[in-house]
Amino acid sequence: MSVRQTATAVRGRYQPRISLWWWLTKPSYLLFVLRELSSVFIAWFIVFLLLFVRAVYQGEGQYERFLDFAANPFVVFVNLVALAFVLLHTVTWFVLTPQALPLHLRGRRVPGGLIIASQYVGWLVVSAFVFWLVVGW
Amino acid sequence: MTTSHDIIVVGGGGAGLRAAIAAAETIPGIDVAVVSKVYPMRSHTVSAEGGAAGAIAEDDSLDEHAYDTISGGDWLCDQDAVEIFVKDAPKELLRLEHWGCPWSRQPDGRIAVRPFGGMKKQRTWFAADKTGFHLLHTLFQTSLKYDGVHRYDEWYVSKLLVDDGRVQGVVAVELTTGRIETITAKAVILTTGGCGRVFPFTTNAAIKTGDGMALAYRAGAPLKDMEFIQYHPTGLPFTGILITEAARAEGGYLLNKDGYRYLQDYNLGTPTPTPVLRSMELGPRDRLSQAFEHEVAKGRTIDTPYGPVVHLDLRHLGAKLIDTKLPFVRELCLKYQNIDPVTELVPVRPVVHYTMGGVHTDIDGATPVDGLFAAGEVACVSINGANRLGSNSLPELLVFGTRAGRAAAWHVFRHGKEPTQAVLSQAADERRRLQKDVLEHDGGDERISAIRTSMQTTMEESAGIYRSGDSLAKAADTLGELQERLPRAALDDRSLAFNTELIAALELSAMLDVAESIVASALRREESRGAHQRTDFPARDDNRFLAHSLAVREADGSCRVDYLPVTITRWAPGERVYGR
Amino acid sequence: MADTIAMEVARYQPGEDGAPTMARYDVPLRKDWVVLDGLNYIKDEIDGTVTFRWSCRMGICGSCGMTVNGEPKLTCATFLTDYAPGPVRVEPLANFPVIRDLVVDIDDFLDKLSEVKPWIVRDEAPLSAGEYLQTPEQLEEYRQYSMCINCMLCYSACPVYGLDPEFVGPAAIALAQRYNLDSRDEGAAERLDVLIHPEGLWACTFVGDCTRVCPKHVDPAGAIQRYKLTAALDTLKHYVLPRGGR
Amino acid sequence: MRRRRPVEPLVWLLFSGGGVVTAILVPVLLVLLGLAFPLGWIDPPPYEHIHAVLGHWIARIVLLGLCVLGFVHWAHRFRYTLHEGLKLQRLDAQISLLCYGLALIGSVWAVYILLFTG
Numbered sequence A: 001m002s003v004r005q006t007a008t009a010v011r012g013r014y015q016p017r018i019s020l021w022w023w024l025t026k027p028s029y030l031l032f033v034l035r036e037l038s039s040v041f042i043a044w045f046i047v048f049l050l051l052f053v054r055a056v057y058q059g060e061g062q063y064e065r066f067l068d069f070a071a072n073p074f075v076v077f078v079n080l081v082a083l084a085f086v087l088l089h090t091v092t093w094f095v096l097t098p099q100a101l102p103l104h105l106r107g108r109r110v111p112g113g114l115i116i117a118s119q120y121v122g123w124l125v126v127s128a129f130v131f132w133l134v135v136g137w
Numbered sequence B: 001m002t003t004s005h006d007i008i009v010v011g012g013g014g015a016g017l018r019a020a021i022a023a024a025e026t027i028p029g030i031d032v033a034v035v036s037k038v039y040p041m042r043s044h045t046v047s048a049e050g051g052a053a054g055a056i057a058e059d060d061s062l063d064e065h066a067y068d069t070i071s072g073g074d075w076l077c078d079q080d081a082v083e084i085f086v087k088d089a090p091k092e093l094l095r096l097e098h099w100g101c102p103w104s105r106q107p108d109g110r111i112a113v114r115p116f117g118g119m120k121k122q123r124t125w126f127a128a129d130k131t132g133f134h135l136l137h138t139l140f141q142t143s144l145k146y147d148g149v150h151r152y153d154e155w156y157v158s159k160l161l162v163d164d165g166r167v168q169g170v171v172a173v174e175l176t177t178g179r180i181e182t183i184t185a186k187a188v189i190l191t192t193g194g195c196g197r198v199f200p201f202t203t204n205a206a207i208k209t210g211d212g213m214a215l216a217y218r219a220g221a222p223l224k225d226m227e228f229i230q231y232h233p234t235g236l237p238f239t240g241i242l243i244t245e246a247a248r249a250e251g252g253y254l255l256n257k258d259g260y261r262y263l264q265d266y267n268l269g270t271p272t273p274t275p276v277l278r279s280m281e282l283g284p285r286d287r288l289s290q291a292f293e294h295e296v297a298k299g300r301t302i303d304t305p306y307g308p309v310v311h312l313d314l315r316h317l318g319a320k321l322i323d324t325k326l327p328f329v330r331e332l333c334l335k336y337q338n339i340d341p342v343t344e345l346v347p348v349r350p351v352v353h354y355t356m357g358g359v360h361t362d363i364d365g366a367t368p369v370d371g372l373f374a375a376g377e378v379a380c381v382s383i384n385g386a387n388r389l390g391s392n393s394l395p396e397l398l399v400f401g402t403r404a405g406r407a408a409a410w411h412v413f414r415h416g417k418e419p420t421q422a423v424l425s426q427a428a429d430e431r432r433r434l435q436k437d438v439l440e441h442d443g444g445d446e447r448i449s450a451i452r453t454s455m456q457t458t459m460e461e462s463a464g465i466y467r468s469g470d471s472l473a474k475a476a477d478t479l480g481e482l483q484e485r486l487p488r489a490a491l492d493d494r495s496l497a498f499n500t501e502l503i504a505a506l507e508l509s510a511m512l513d514v515a516e517s518i519v520a521s522a523l524r525r526e527e528s529r530g531a532h533q534r535t536d537f538p539a540r541d542d543n544r545f546l547a548h549s550l551a552v553r554e555a556d557g558s559c560r561v562d563y564l565p566v567t568i569t570r571w572a573p574g575e576r577v578y579g580r
Numbered sequence C: 001m002a003d004t005i006a007m008e009v010a011r012y013q014p015g016e017d018g019a020p021t022m023a024r025y026d027v028p029l030r031k032d033w034v035v036l037d038g039l040n041y042i043k044d045e046i047d048g049t050v051t052f053r054w055s056c057r058m059g060i061c062g063s064c065g066m067t068v069n070g071e072p073k074l075t076c077a078t079f080l081t082d083y084a085p086g087p088v089r090v091e092p093l094a095n096f097p098v099i100r101d102l103v104v105d106i107d108d109f110l111d112k113l114s115e116v117k118p119w120i121v122r123d124e125a126p127l128s129a130g131e132y133l134q135t136p137e138q139l140e141e142y143r144q145y146s147m148c149i150n151c152m153l154c155y156s157a158c159p160v161y162g163l164d165p166e167f168v169g170p171a172a173i174a175l176a177q178r179y180n181l182d183s184r185d186e187g188a189a190e191r192l193d194v195l196i197h198p199e200g201l202w203a204c205t206f207v208g209d210c211t212r213v214c215p216k217h218v219d220p221a222g223a224i225q226r227y228k229l230t231a232a233l234d235t236l237k238h239y240v241l242p243r244g245g246r
Numbered sequence D: 001m002r003r004r005r006p007v008e009p010l011v012w013l014l015f016s017g018g019g020v021v022t023a024i025l026v027p028v029l030l031v032l033l034g035l036a037f038p039l040g041w042i043d044p045p046p047y048e049h050i051h052a053v054l055g056h057w058i059a060r061i062v063l064l065g066l067c068v069l070g071f072v073h074w075a076h077r078f079r080y081t082l083h084e085g086l087k088l089q090r091l092d093a094q095i096s097l098l099c100y101g102l103a104l105i106g107s108v109w110a111v112y113i114l115l116f117t118g
């Protein structure tokens, strides 16, 4: 327990304020905000995905129309930007997994690098599988 | 304004926190205040690296620890105190273990011990090479659970209030606001640490300014064995950062400029590739530092802008051992000297490290002033005699911190009295003094830093590893002049909020008093023993000086030196033998 | 190499100044001088009123943290030459109230530290029973989190703490985790009760700067993430198995 | 005394689950559906094939998981981004309602499409 008279102690303190633009003040903060904004593009893609699924369920005509919609330059542009953010999301997410989830094998902590590497391997395998499933080759 | 507690602990280092916890546990409901000029976890105990001695190994015994301590102290230790110390040390270290200290372990989960300088057996407990850091943080964090322990963080104690023959409280400045407050108590425990900053080149942190020694000295308690100042043989030049003895215990060599293990020339044994206890690099600190001075005289050291150095060679230990056993050493060398000990030689030189002397206390930490206790480096019980063995100080502050805490609690319980009126007017005087004579003092023509520097160089030149009657007498005169110059110093800073210059002025005044007691005691001791080496009296003289010096402050401010016999129980004084 | 370097030092005098201002001093630029040596030179030789904290000068007491050119640093471990030709800007740690010049108020942290019970919680065994056994591997589990020197650089780097002073913050949570992961401790449930509220673990959005600036490699960001996972799984268990299970 | 258990930990768990699933699945799907097919890098698969794949119940469940977790992931992150990036701590209640509310609506929509159509 610390003995300090709050009344006198607080008087005269300079209380710094964080500016609204704090996330522009350091590269690491900016990266953080960009990483957080990736979620917006994830949400966008899920909506996009659901539209696609709905079109497929509604029949071939709708499917063709969806493909036309997707080929609209503006939509392509949005998806291009989205891809950049989604990749940022994937990379940062993989980096932090070993920090949050220390794995142990036979009493020893698995080195973080190994966890990250195996995530990438898993990612590639799943992506290849999805590719095969969707495209058919 | 006045507040009061049952006990005031001045100092929040290892000794202070241990004492506060002990007091809180001894008498339930007792009200303990820990007053410290820095946040407790910033205290200097945090810097201790190597470890803490306590005999637990199967091949070890309490008697052997006692013997190593007593012979290491050149028979100036009080043997009753040493016996208590070696008996309680393992228990205290174990208690720290129960409180969470991350001691390094053997593969089966038991405590690991390492060898240390001057110790015949492996008995030094360690938490990698941050032992003091872990010990202090464990104590601090544990202390947070005691409701009876109140902290005054960043309060500087400037005076002990003594009246009616007993201590009744302190006057302290709250740094953040500049408020000067009287805090009364039924007992006061001083745990303010050592006074290494009296010297220019030291491992000691900025806060180690001997405040508690000066407080006690001015309050009428004698300072014991102040002439014994320990030089640690391996400090980094310029910064004075310590390279722990553990570096040598793990097998490091000391080399002179020819790459020669020069310690073999000074009766410290013959070189072997792996370390041998109590031999060569594992000899005691005083002998190693003295050997360095002889090498300087022979011109076999390396010259640098920061004075002569020798080399500590760790390269043959390999990166793996260094990284597991000595990671902090490597970190310090890389961060502060730009040297990698895995591949390079580390320049080192002796550096002021520890004050064996201190406030005279009995084995319960009680000083001659009623109600005033002391423990830790500020106190002299004495278990360190003329030379402390590495890794004895951390257990000392636990063992005697506990004893002082308990004794103070019982003292309050049995003899606690309310403060007298006279003491309150004393406090008012002190407040006025701080306000008028220091803070608002005008027209001075002296700088605090200039006086401090003169004091430090004087001490190094005359009261260093080797001393002589002439140089000491001259130093006494110089210190007297500095005492006269001090009141002429004026502060740049007149602010109340966090006035570090005010604190620096008060610390300087404490250091000057302590420096005078060191010089006076050294001048009177006409022999060479342990860390006190007189060129004009090179031999030990048990007939005249098998005794503790007691520096007493006279009414006029001068220093009188008395002597007190050493308590000998089972170990008759003998020759100190190393390397055989 | 030039032989001096300019230092811009934040000055704030409570009661007089509305906000900190910068003062400029020239100090010698030496190879082995750290920022703290520069400040001490100013204090000893130029202006005795410049106010800052320091003690050990070896990176272990944790008192000399300041903002150097925008980054939280231990000034005793930051070389002036790294900033040559200058100027070096020295400001107090961000996110804390400034008491004066370079000195900030960290009492908030100390209060939070007490709240997370940073001590071994269990009925203490008698000393005669000897040490609690702990293998080097068990020690390794929490060792990293026990290295915190309370220097507050992480709090200064964490924008969440700056925005929401109620947030318990990186070092205090890392220290809670230090005890949770200690094989001798039994207090994890009590600490979780303190930290499971929104200002405890969940305010942290894993900015990660705390870990980046920590001079002792404590990795508070990792500690918090691990803790979140434990807390979440524990809560899941609590809902799925309301009675047994714990 | 134990405090009442907040739901925050469970939301966080869903958020994290969403983070993992989207990190793994979204890049490849986005490349295919959003870029490769529309831009003609790869010919879009014949309708029958894609209909068969998406009609399978396993695909429906996996996609449902991806969509629901993805929405929660967005809601949680976006809430904190507004909260901190724009210093809107005072509006936390409203922001939470908006974000989690939208995520809920999105999830219901996903359930409708994936389980009750086609």
Ligand SMILES: Cc1cc2nc3c(=O)[nH]c(=O)nc-3n(C[C@H](O)[C@H](O)[C@H](O)COP(=O)(O)OP(=O)(O)OC[C@H]3O[C@@H](n4cnc5c(N)ncnc54)[C@H](O)[C@@H]3O)c2cc1C
Residues within 6 Å of the ligand: B010, B011, B012, B013, B014, B015, B016, B035, B036, B037, B038, B039, B040, B043, B044, B045, B046, B047, B048, B049, B050, B051, B052, B053, B131, B132, B155, B156, B157, B158, B191, B192, B193, B194, B203, B204, B205, B207, B208, B211, B212, B242, B353, B354, B375, B376, B377, B378, B390, B391, B392, B393, B394, B395, B397
């Ligand atoms: C670099 C280094 C390494 C060491 N390594 C070892 C080792 O390996 N093994 C070993 O056994 N020993 C070692 N020592 C010695 C040991 O660390 C110290 O002797 C011991 O820590 C002193 O502890 P203390 O509690 O007495 O004082 P400190 O820890 O110095 O605490 C003093 C306290 O008093 C307070 N204080 C002082 N003056 C005032 C005042 N006027 N008003 C209010 N508060 C005040 C301070 O704020 C502080 O809290 C080492 C020493 C150094 C310098």
Ligand code: SF4
Residues within 6 Å of the ligand: C147, C148, C149, C150, C151, C152, C153, C154, C155, C170, C171, C174, C210, C213, C214, C215, C216, C217, C218, C219, C220
């Ligand atoms: S976690 Fe690191 S940065 Fe934060 S207080 Fe501890 S040592 Fe300093």
Ligand code: F3S
Residues within 6 Å of the ligand: C157, C158, C159, C160, C161, C169, C170, C203, C204, C205, C206, C207, C208, C209, C210, C211, C220, C221, C224
């Ligand atoms: S910077 Fe702050 S937001 Fe979390 S990861 Fe570190 S505490």
Ligand code: FES
Residues within 6 Å of the ligand: C054, C055, C056, C057, C058, C059, C060, C061, C062, C063, C064, C065, C074, C075, C076, C077
């Ligand atoms: S002065 Fe102690 S950490 Fe820098």
